[in-house]
Every structure is written in C-alpha cells, then in structure tokens.
Amino acid sequence: MAWLTPTVLKLTQLLAALGAALGAAYGYVHTTDLKARQTPAHELSASYDYIVVGGGQSGLVVANRLSENPNRSVLVVEYGYFDDNPAQVEPSSSVPGTWLQKNLFNATSVPQPGLNNRLGQVYAAAVVGGGSTINGMVFDRGSAEDYDIWERFGNPSWGWEDLLSYFKKSTTFTPPRPELAREFNITWDAERAYGNGPIQANFPDWQWPTLKIQWDALKEIGMPMNVEGAAGDAWGAYWTPSAMDASYRRSYSRTGYWVPASSRKNLHLLIGHRVNEVLFNSRKRATAVTIQERDTPNDAPRITVKATREIVLCAGWLHTPHILQRSGLGPQERLEEAGIEVLVDLPGVGSNLQDHPAFTIEYQYLTDLFPNPSSLTDNATFSVWANEQWTQRRGPMSLGITNSLVTAPLVTLPSYRTILRKGYTQNVEAYLPKTYSAQQVKSFITQRNILLSSFPRLNNGVVEIIFAGKPGTWIIFMKPLSRGTALLNTTDIYAEPIIDYNTNINPVDLDIMVSAITLYRRWMSSKAMEQLTPVETFPGLNVTTNEQIIASLKNTMGSGVGHSCCTAAMAPRELSGVVAPDLTVYGVTGLSIGDLSIVPIIPATHTCATVYAIAEKAADLIKSRHIS
Numbered sequence: 054m055a056w057l058t059p060t061v062l063k064l065t066q067l068l069a070a071l072g073a074a075l076g077a078a079y080g081y082v083h084t085t086d087l088k089a090r091q092t093p094a095h096e097l098s099a100s101y102d103y104i105v106v107g108g109g110q111s112g113l114v115v116a117n118r119l120s121e122n123p124n125r126s127v128l129v130v131e132y133g134y135f136d137d138n139p140a141q142v143e144p145s146s147s148v149p150g151t152w153l154q155k156n157l158f159n160a161t162s163v164p165q166p167g168l169n170n171r172l173g174q175v176y177a178a179a180v181v182g183g184g185s186t187i188n189g190m191v192f193d194r195g196s197a198e199d200y201d202i203w204e205r206f207g208n209p210s211w212g213w214e215d216l217l218s219y220f221k222k223s224t225t226f227t228p229p230r231p232e233l234a235r236e237f238n239i240t241w242d243a244e245r246a247y248g249n250g251p252i253q254a255n256f257p258d259w260q261w262p263t264l265k266i267q268w269d270a271l272k273e274i275g276m277p278m279n280v281e282g283a284a285g286d287a288w289g290a291y292w293t294p295s296a297m298d299a300s301y302r303r304s305y306s307r308t309g310y311w312v313p314a315s316s317r318k319n320l321h322l323l324i325g326h327r328v329n330e331v332l333f334n335s336r337k338r339a340t341a342v343t344i345q346e347r348d349t350p351n352d353a354p355r356i357t358v359k360a361t362r363e364i365v366l367c368a369g370w371l372h373t374p375h376i377l378q379r380s381g382l383g384p385q386e387r388l389e390e391a392g393i394e395v396l397v398d399l400p401g402v403g404s405n406l407q408d409h410p411a412f413t414i415e416y417q418y419l420t421d422l423f424p425n426p427s428s429l430t431d432n433a434t435f436s437v438w439a440n441e442q443w444t445q446r447r448g449p450m451s452l453g454i455t456n457s458l459v460t461a462p463l464v465t466l467p468s469y470r471t472i473l474r475k476g477y478t479q480n481v482e483a484y485l486p487k488t489y490s491a492q493q494v495k496s497f498i499t500q501r502n503i504l505l506s507s508f509p510r511l512n513n514g515v516v517e518i519i520f521a522g523k524p525g526t527w528i529i530f531m532k533p534l535s536r537g538t539a540l541l542n543t544t545d546i547y548a549e550p551i552i553d554y555n556t557n558i559n560p561v562d563l564d565i566m567v568s569a570i571t572l573y574r575r576w577m578s579s580k581a582m583e584q585l586t587p588v589e590t591f592p593g594l595n596v597t598t599n600e601q602i603i604a605s606l607k608n609t610m611g612s613g614v615g616h617s618c619c620t621a622a623m624a625p626r627e628l629s630g631v632v633a634p635d636l637t638v639y640g641v642t643g644l645s646i647g648d649l650s651i652v653p654i655i656p657a658t659h660t661c662a663t664v665y666a667i668a669e670k671a672a673d674l675i676k677s678r679h680i681s
C-alpha cells in the first residue's frame with residue numbers, strides 16, 4: 054500500500070502492538086488480526102469444495118465445521134463488514150434501541166392492516182456474525198414440544214431429542230456467582246442442558262432486588278416453575294443465561310466459531326460482497342455463485358466462483374429466499390413476472406414468514422425498592438458505585454435484557470377454551486396471504502392443526518413475559534397463526550424483497566394477546582406485589598374491554614423482535630416445503646440451507662441458541678454426504 058510511509062507504518066505497528074496488549078489484558082479479540090485474515094476478492098480461488106453464502110450467525114458455524122478437515126476448502130461470502138467497536142461486545146449493546154442501523158439491512162415492510170397500517174420493523178443483520186453480533190443476548194431455547202412439532206410436520210430427526218446434542222455441542226455454561234444464586238434462588242441443571250461448545254452461556258453478576266418479589270408473585274398466581282428451561286422445559290417461569298463470556302462480553306458466532314478457525318489455510322472469508330445467484334448445470338446441479346461488490350450498481354461487474362461439493366445458503370430469513378428466487382427457484386408466477394427463468398417451481402420460497410410480535414405494557418412502582426434500575430440514572434451515589442464496580446467487571450452494568458422468563462402455556466391464560474374453539478372453527482384461508490396457492494393453504498391447515506392440538510398442553514408456551522425487576526415490560530406473542538411473505542420485488546430483483554408480516558391478521562392471535570394482558574394485570578394485582586404498589590400507566594386501567602385492548606395492541610405492537618424466520622421451510626414437498634430433512638433444496642442437487650429460514654413453525658424462544666443447533670446439525674449433515 055503506497056500510502057503507508059515508513060513513519061506511518063511504524064506508528065501503525067506500534068498501535069497494533071498496543072492494541073494487542075490491551076486486547077490480551079481485557080480479553081478483547083484483536084480485530085486487526087481478524088481483518089488481516091479476510092481474503093480480498095482478487096485473491097479468491099477459482100473453485101472451493103464448499104461455498105457458504107452469508108457469514109452471519111449460522112454461516113460461521115457451518116464454515117468452521119466444514120473447514121475442520123484441512124483437505125476441504127471453504128469460502129464464506131458475507132455482505133456485511135466486521136464491527137470492531139469494543140462497545141458492540143458490551144452488555145449495553147444488547148438493549149433494544151442500541152441496535153445499530155449500519156449493521157442491519159435497510160428494509161421495511163408494507164403497511165400492516167393488523168397494526169392500523171403502520172409499517173412493521175424489519176430486522177435482518179448485515180455484519181460478520183449476523184444476528185449474534187447485534188442481538189439482545191437473551192440465550193434461551195424452546196421447550197421440547199417446540200421442536201417435536203417440527204418433526205410432526207413431516208421432518209424426521211428434527212425433534213427435541215435429536216437437537217439436544219447440537220444445543221450441547223454449541224454451548225458451554227457457567228453457573229452464576231454462588232451468593233447471587235442463593236439470594237435470588239437461581240436454578241439450573243447444567244448436566245441435562247449443556248455441553249462444552251464454543252459459545253458461552255453465563256449469568257450476569259447482578260440482579261435487581263425487586264425481581265424476588267416478581268418471582269414470589271408469579272408463584273402466588275399459580276405460574277408453573279421450571280428448574281432449567283434449556284433442558285426442554287422452557288414453559289412456565291424459569292431462569293435463563295445470557296450469551297456472554299466470564300467477563301460479561303458478548304459470546305457470539307465471530308468469537309466462538311470464526312476466531313478459532315480464521316487462521317486455517319483452507320478457509321477464506323470475503324466480506325462486503327453480495328452473492329447474487331447460484332448457477333446450475335444442465336442436470337440442475339449447483340456449481341457456482343456470482344458475487345458482486347456491495348453498494349455497486351446492478352450492472353456492476355461480477356465474479357463467478359465454483360463449488361465442487363456443495364453451496365450452503367446461510368443468508369438469513371430475508372435473503373436466503375431472495376437468492377433462491379433470483380436463481381430460478383421459487384413461486385413460478387412470481388419468477389415469470391420478474392423475467393427469471395424458472396428452474397424449479399417451489400411455491401414455499403419466501404412464504405410462511407413468522408416472527409414474535411410484541412407489546413409494551415408500562416407500569417410504575419410507587420414504592421419501589423432501592424436500588425432499582427432507575428437508581429443508575431436518578432441516584433448519583435449509586436451510579437458512581439455502579440461505575441466503579443464495572444471497572445472490575447462487576448455489578449449492575451453486567452446485566453443484559455433479562456435472565457428471567459415466563460413462557461405462559463395457553464392453559465394458564467384466561468378464556469383459553471374459547472380461543473381454542475375459535476382456532477378450530479375459523480375459516481383460516483380468509484387470513485392467509487393472497488399469494489397462497491391451494492397447496493400452501495393445505496400446508497398451513499396442517500400446521501394449524503398441529504399447533505392447536507399442542508396448545509392445550511402445559512409444556513408448550515404461547516406468550517412470553519420478559520421480567521427483570523423493572524415495572525412494565527414486553528409481552529411477546531410466541532405462536533402466531535398469522536403468516537407473512539418476503540417475495541421478490543419483480544421490478545428490481547436486487548432491491549430488498551417485498552416484506553409483508555401480516556401481523557395480527559388472524560384474530561386468534563389478538564385474542565391470545567388480550568388474554569396475556571389480563572394475565573399480566575393479575576400478576577401485578579397479587580398480594581406479593583402490593584409492597585411495590587404497581588400502577589399501570591399504559592394502556593391504563595381505563596382500557597378494559599376486549600375491543601379497547603385490541604385497539605391498543607393494533608396502535609402500538611411491533612411485527613417482531615428480530616426473530617423472523619421460516620421463509621424456506623423444511624417440510625414435505627407436497628406441503629410446500631423448500632428443503633428436505635437433510636436440508637437439501639428440493640428439485641436440485643448440490644444446494645442446501647443452514648440458517649433460520651428452514652424452520653417450519655417458529656419456536657417459543659429467542660432464536661439465537663436454536664440457530665446454533667440448526668447450523669451444527671447442518672454441518673454434520675453436509676459432512677455425512679461428502680465423506681470421500
């Protein structure tokens with residue numbers, strides 16, 4: 054590089070050495086080294102054994118595992134860049150509102166009638182490490198039932214017992230500090246839930262005193278309690294760790310899977326580039342991808358890189374179906390409208406979109422305990438103490454969003470029988486996307502029947518309440534019957550897809566949320582809560598009828614919380630599946646998917662831990678078909 058004069062070079066080396074020393078002292082990844090390990094476009098090989106499309110959360114897992122064999126060459130192509138800001142690994146980066154737009158694709162949904170025509174917020178990561186680099190670090194899993202219903206939908210070997218070994222393979226758990234565990238009665242069962250994988254699951258160093266009262270109040274209203282959510286019992290109330298290492302820094306795909314593998318000679322990572330299409334030979338075998346530099350015009354030059362064994366799509370819920378459609382795999386009519394030659398008519402590509410719509414309920418505690426979360430801003434002495442503690446990596450600043458969850462089964466909600474009856478008797482077709490074919494409607498009815506038959510079970514949550522000692526919180530709907538789409542923009546196939554969440558379109562979804570608000574109010578009115586004197590400030594106690602609550606929901610809910618999924622679902626082909634249980638794409642060879650888009654029915658959990666399990670399993674499946 055011509056601009057690097059000897060003086061600048063010396064200074065750069067000095068800074069690099071200083072950075073490395075500081076990095077070692079504070080446990081930071083030394084990002085200069087990481088940058089050096091990227092492969093620039095002009096140094097790519099013409100051909101690799103495997104090409105992984107997307108170096109997000111799942112892509113780095115798959116790439117790490119496939120490159121464990123030094124005789125297999127692997128290329129990862131990632132649209133985003135590294136985020137080297139040390140703040141991005143601090144617990145404070147997990148809080149909603151701090152999620153940086155530069156690390157997200159710039160996409161919006163179409164107006165949502167179920168949200169009074171407001172737009173649904175779209176979260177699709179665009180950074181090395183993907184969602185795991187920017188997410189809220191809540192690190193839980195679904196209940197066994199969440200995964201067993203995938204199996205019931207025609208996907209053998211994808212139930213809980215099969216996935217548990219992959220959950221374990223991905224994660225190492227460290228128990229909380231003993232005094233904290235005793236004081237708050239934190240429970241876990243590491244033996245049943247965890248292994249010794251590269252991602253660290255840890256409890257922060259602190260919890261707010263009010264949390265004890267909230268737990269007592271949950272017991273009082275009869276919420277079932279579980280010792281360990283991550284062992285298949287993620288229903289009722291349970292403790293859950295954060296995706297953090299022992300010094301409370303983000304533990305994510307980059308640190309867990311990329312860093313240890315990045316010096317392998319057989320692994321290349323190209324960043325700041327977009328995969329446009331997968332190319333096929335005359336026997337419909339995927340043979341190559343076309344790649345274009347990010348932020349260049351549609352007609353800018355592309356490079357073509359070949360894959361001799363397999364191309365693995367890990368571009369996430371939004372772009373895995375996007376790439377499939379651009380490559381000629383998708384709903385025939387849509388592709389023809391866009392002028393794309395149809396290779397395989399796969400109506401399920403870009404449909405079946407699901408997320409977890411959320412509502413914020415607001416309260417004040419008129420007689421709150423001290424200290425409480427507001428003490429960090431309202432009480433100078435406490436704030437100084439907390440900052441001092443944090444210099445030793447201790448205290449309240451180690452907290453992420455939450456470590457306590459309620460995933461309420463339908464049977465714990467008021468009016469559950471009426472809701473179930475409505476689910477069975479409604480004309481579901483009326484609420485499905487207009488683009489759905491008869492086959493897709495049939496597929497959804499199968500999903501609906503599986504869901505409704507599992508709703509009355511105690512071991513299957515439908516609504517999540519996050520609680521962390523604060524008054525008010527998110528109430529998150531975990532099992533929507535509404536389905537959306539993320540389909541090709543036929544006037545510009547490189548523009549972001551047309552995203553329609555169809556949030557709240559199915560009235561059963563709103564009925565369940567109304568019941569959840571009633572449950573929350575019952576919790577806040579319990580005897581145990583009296584010492585805090587909770588007062589609801591939004592939607593407010595004058596909002597009482599179902600109609601009033603629904604109006605509030607439609608006015609303020611969001612379409613999701615970053616858990617979008619299911620747009621290239623694993624299912625039998627006759628149920629509009631896109632991939633088979635071995636994750637290969639129907640109708641072609643040499644192409645598979647390893648990200649969250651393969652999920653058929655969204656689990657009642659934050660999705661990060663599930664993505665690690667899926668990607669670990671994907672890597673094993675891919676390896677098993679390329680033994681020789």
Ligand SMILES: Cc1cc2nc3c(=O)[nH]c(=O)nc-3n(C[C@H](O)[C@H](O)[C@H](O)COP(=O)(O)OP(=O)(O)OC[C@H]3O[C@@H](n4cnc5c(N)ncnc54)[C@H](O)[C@@H]3O)c2cc1C
Nearest residue numbers: 107109110111132183184188189190191328615649659661
């Ligand atoms: C803001 C936010 C908060 C969240 N909070 C939590 C939480 O607290 N707990 C939890 O469990 N889960 C959370 N999640 C969800 C979880 O992080 C995601 O479900 C998960 O990371 C998705 O993994 P993935 O591999 O499927 O996709 P991603 O991690 O999104 O990876 C896809 C990658 O593909 C790249 N890409 C896309 N198109 C192309 C292309 N054409 N060519 C090359 N590369 C491409 C993208 O840049 C991206 O890096 C959150 C997600 C978000 C976005």
